[in-house]
Amino acid sequence: MKALKIIKPSSISEAYEVLHSQKKASLIAGGLFMRLQKKTFPLLIDLEPLNLNYIKPIKDGYIIGAMTPLRGLEQGTVPNALKTAVKQISGVGVRNMATVGGSICGKYPFSDINSALLALDAYLVFYNKGKMSMRDFYKKGLDDKDILVEIYIKKPKDSVTKYYKKVYTDFSLVNVAYADDDFVIGARPGKAIVVEQVTELTPDNILKGISFKDDYRASGEYRKALATALIEDIIKERGTYGS
């Protein structure tokens, strides 16, 4: 990554104004994946000074600031699906920097945390657009540049994220997130797919119509076998994970 200019805004409204002042202005959250892009950014807006690093427990759930690092989720009070999802995303150092908002807005298909948020039916709160469900955002995206401010998650009764990695801190070959009988299959390696409230819970019913593809990490067939095994475990263990 190359950057020609970087500014530190003092408020979200200022960040939003600058974002729209130039067509090629971009936001920078944790900046980890951004750094690996072979791209020159004429203007970067640093979201770090905006104090969006918080987890607030509310009556029926949680409000999480978009700049909360993954390590914050690992150590904070959040649903089990989120805690288990972030645990093996790279090392502690990376988790101290990578943010939940950055993972969401990157819409990374390999992401464990996005699968968890989709299963939890999280709501995203944007500065201009306001509230939008994560499931809608993941499918359709936004029609205009905006700033993700916080994420609202309703407290689930029972949730977990499971994955298979070749190495402890590697990307998942496949992941399965579960929250109150909704399943999400991610890292197929394509975009995560939400499967809502299947009447008879079996791996075959849950995976009906979901395709898995080959890439240099694993074959689609192998991924499907892994997903089946992870779902079998969840069906057996569900009810024991807790919120």
Added chain:
Amino acid sequence: MEVNLKINGAKYKYAAEPDEYLIDTLRKLGYKSVKKGCDTTSCGVCSIVVDDKLVPSCSFLTIRADNKQVITVEGIKKEARKIGEMITGEGVDQCGFCSPGHVMAIYTMMKENPNPTMEEMKHYLAGNLCRCSGYEGQHRALKKLLEVK
């Protein structure tokens, strides 16, 4: 952008490029313990501490270190020596390239969790790769070090 850096207690006024990362700034200022490994945020070799948090310096923008406390191995000589002696005592070190990052990770782990279990230790240090060893020696050394404490 001018930033106020506090590195191992020393203060600097530094003109940082917008896309400059701490690893380059630190090496420019003479903190050569900080090494570039994979340069893709995967190996943990460049780990340093910023405001008590372990971070990969290859990805930490220098302008984000403005008015924050940066610590490298040079700033924790006593602790680093103790950790280093334990590791070499187990005969682990071969090339030693991963050691500065590893030492920083062990340093923050001991601060955050002074009495970790073996599993917690492995979980905390999983982001620091060593390509010479199989980690067994490091784990032996750490077990001894933490029992010594």
